[in-house]
Amino acid sequence: MQEINNKENNSLTIDVEEYFQVEAFANNIKASTWGDYPSRIEYQMQLLLDLLEEKQVKATFFILGYIAKNHPKLVKLIADKKHEIASHGFNHQHITKQTQKAFSVDITDAKSLLEDLTAAPVNGYRAPCFSITADNEWAHDEIYNAGYLYSSSTYPIAHDLYGVPNAPRTPYFLENGLLEIPVSTAKYRNKIVPAGGGGYFRLLPYFLFNSILKKSKNQLDYINFYTHPWEYDPKQPKIKSNAKSNFRHRVNQHGALAKLTKLCQVYQFDTLANVHLEKTYPTLGKWTDIASGKF
Numbered sequence: 175m176q177e178i179n180n181k182e183n184n185s186l187t188i189d190v191e192e193y194f195q196v197e198a199f200a201n202n203i204k205a206s207t208w209g210d211y212p213s214r215i216e217y218q219m220q221l222l223l224d225l226l227e228e229k230q231v232k233a234t235f236f237i238l239g240y241i242a243k244n245h246p247k248l249v250k251l252i253a254d255k256k257h258e259i260a261s262h263g264f265n266h267q268h269i270t271k272q273t274q275k276a277f278s279v280d281i282t283d284a285k286s287l288l289e290d291l292t293a294a295p296v297n298g299y300r301a302p303c304f305s306i307t308a309d310n311e312w313a314h315d316e317i318y319n320a321g322y323l324y325s326s327s328t329y330p331i332a333h334d335l336y337g338v339p340n341a342p343r344t345p346y347f348l349e350n351g352l353l354e355i356p357v358s359t360a361k362y363r364n365k366i367v368p369a370g371g372g373g374y375f376r377l378l379p380y381f382l383f384n385s386i387l388k389k390s391k392n393q394l395d396y397i398n399f400y401t402h403p404w405e406y407d408p409k410q411p412k413i414k415s416n417a418k419s420n421f422r423h424r425v426n427q428h429g430a431l432a433k434l435t436k437l438c439q440v441y442q443f444d445t446l447a448n449v450h451l452e453k454t455y456p457t458l459g460k461w462t463d464i465a466s467g468k469f
Contacts, residue, residue: 182444182449183391183395183396183397183449184391184396184397184399184441184442184443184444184449185233185234185396185397185398185399185443185444185445185446185449185450186226186231186233186234186399186401186438186443187233187234187235187236187260187300187326187398187399187400187401187446188222188233188234188235188236188400188401188402188403189236189262189300189400189401189402190215190219190235190236190237190238190241190262190402190403191215191238191241191262191266191302191402191403191404192208192211192213192214192215192241192404193211193214193404193407193410193411193413193423194208194211194411194413195208195238195240195266196402196404196423197266197268197302197303197305198415198419198422198423199413199415199419199423200268201415202413202414202415202419203413205265205266205267208240211411212411213244213245214403214404214407214410215241215245215248215403216245216248217407218403218404218406218407219248219252219403221403221406221407221431222403222406222434223251223252223255225431225434225435225438226255226257226438227255229435229438229439231438231442231443232256232257232258232443232444232445232448233257233258233443233445234257234258234260234298234326234445234446234447235252235257235258235259235260236260236261236262236298236299236300236326237249237252237259237260237261237262237284237288238262238263238264238265238266238284239261239262239263239264239265239280239283239284239287239288240264240265240266242284242287242288242291243287246291249288249291249292250291250292253291253292253294257445258297258298258445258446258447258448259288259292259294259296260296260297260298260299260300260446260447261281261284261285261288261296261298261299261300261322262284262299262300262302263280263281263284263299263301263302264280264281264283264284264287265280266302267280267302268302268303268305269301269302269305269306269307269310269313270305270307270309270310274312274316277313277316278316278319278320281299281316281317281320281322282320285299285320285321285322296322297322297323297324297447297451298322298323298324298325298326298446298447299317299320299322299324299325299326299327300325300326300327300400301313301325301327303336304327304328304329304336304337304357305327305336306325306327306328306338307336307338307465308338308340308341308462308465308466310461311460311461311462313327313461314348314350314352314354314461315350317352318348318350318351318352322352323352323353323447323451324352324353324354324355324446324447324450324451325352325353325354325355326354326355326356326357326398326400326446327354328341328354328356328357329356329357329359329368329370330342330343330356330357330359330366331359331366331367331368332366333368338465339366340465340466340467341356341464341465341467342356342458342464342469343356343359343361343366343393343394344356344394344395344396344455345396345450345453345455346455346456346457346458346464346469347455347456347457347458348457348458348459348460348461348464349457349458349459349460353450353451353455355398355446355450356398357370357371357398357399357400358370358371358387358390358391358394358396358397358398358399359390359394360386360387360389360390360393361393362389367386369386369387369389369390370390370398370399370400371399371400371401372400372401372402372405373422373423373425375399375401375405375430375433375434376405376425376426376427376429376430376433377425377426380433380436383433384436384437384440387399387441396449397441397443398446399437399443401434404423405427405430406427406430406431406434407427408424408427408428412424
């Protein structure tokens with residue numbers, strides 16, 4: 175396939191979490207019971223690492239502290255393959271369910287553990303389930319105070335589980351100096367639609383998703399695509415939950431790896447740090463103003 179985009183502006187990001195830790199099952203599975211479920215993360219990650227090595231792609235891995243604690247060799251393997259190690263927090267808790275102090279401890283502990291394992295700085299953070307909302311006025315300050323250089327925690331769409339629909343669609347600095355890199359979106363007339371991956375990538379036929387992604391690339395001049403290891407493992411145990419959550423989680427997992435392979439053949443990807451940290455972006459001000467569209 176012809177490569178249609180240069181890698182300087184395209185990033186592939188992977189949120190490293192177990193299938194039983196996803197927000198869709200948060201009402202069914204307590205964090206205290208995670209140890210009761212069989213881990214699938216090493217098998218799933220090997221699928222992705224093999225694909226990325228074959229296609230010569232470098233990616234950003236947002237790794238949970240929980241995963242790093244229980245699978246330290248996996249973190250070291252990712253780092254040894256020259257991918258970017260970034261933080262997904264420690265316990266995959268939705269920010270709106272945490273106090274400011276608890277959030278600070280969570281993201282600081284995760285960063286420290288990942289840096290201890292890799293002997294390298296961890297610059298990036300992504301909130302579980304893109305859960306920085308318009309009301310989290312303190313979240314970006316805590317991320318910056320913990321020592322992160324950038325966040326990729328906002329999805330400027332309307333969604334029942336996440337989203338800040340009035341936020342900018344392109345990267346920007348907050349007044350505290352933290353760089354925020356939104357997930358990719360596309361605009362059709364007056365409607366903003368998701369283009370960044372996740373369940374939409376599995377749900378839609380490849381040609382349709384790719385047409386949306388190309389439109390996003392043409393509009394924004396960059397791609398921030400995200401995915402999860404569990405999206406490529408149809409043999410993972412089935413969680414007892416409602417039909418909507420199970421459909422979202424399991425739809426088209428059997429064909430997802432082939433679709434990701436196509437994506438890596440068409441687009442050249444690099445890490446978020448390599449793509450964005452040396453670029454100049456506007457400083458837009460306070461998060462509450464930014465989230466409400468006052469920028």
